[in-house]
Amino acid sequence: MWYLAQLLDRKVLDASGRLVGRLQDISMVPEEGFLLSVHLIISRSRRGKREVYAVPWDWVESLDPVVTLSREREEVYRSPYQPDG
Numbered sequence: 001m002w003y004l005a006q007l008l009d010r011k012v013l014d015a016s017g018r019l020v021g022r023l024q025d026i027s028m029v030p031e032e033g034f035l036l037s038v039h040l041i042i043s044r045s046r047r048g049k050r051e052v053y054a055v056p057w058d059w060v061e062s063l064d065p066v067v068t069l070s071r072e073r074e075e076v077y078r079s080p081y082q083p084d085g
Contacts, residue, residue, distance in 0.1 A: 002063060011066040012042050014073040020044065021076075023067055024052065040067065041081055052081040 004026060012020040021044030028035040039054040053076050061068045069076065 007063060007067070010063075012040070013066055013068050014076065015061070015068075015070055016072060017068075018073055020069065020073045021051075021053070026057075027054065042076065051077075053077065053079050054081040055079050 007023055007026070010023045012023055014020050021042040023040060024043040025041035026037050027039040027041060028037055030036075037057045039056060040060065042053045042055065044051050044053075055069065055071070055076055059069045059071050061070045
């Protein structure tokens with residue numbers, strides 16, 4: 001079992017082992033009395049600006065020792081975070 005505090009700010013790597021960014025948050029939805037992880041919220045700094053991306057939970061290959069995704073970072077960078085509200 002993982003706690004959010006253990007995962008926050010972990011490096012996120014793509015399928016080739018390249019740095020994508022750092023884990024900022026995890027979006028969740030209620031599901032039959034539990035919270036279901038839906039997206040990883042990843043941030044990176046680029047040219048002095050912070051960029052934030054949301055990727056589906058099913059792209060996660062592993063969480064330890066770093067977060068590793070099953071996709072390449074170019075695909076992640078085409079998934080900008082769009083907060084609700």
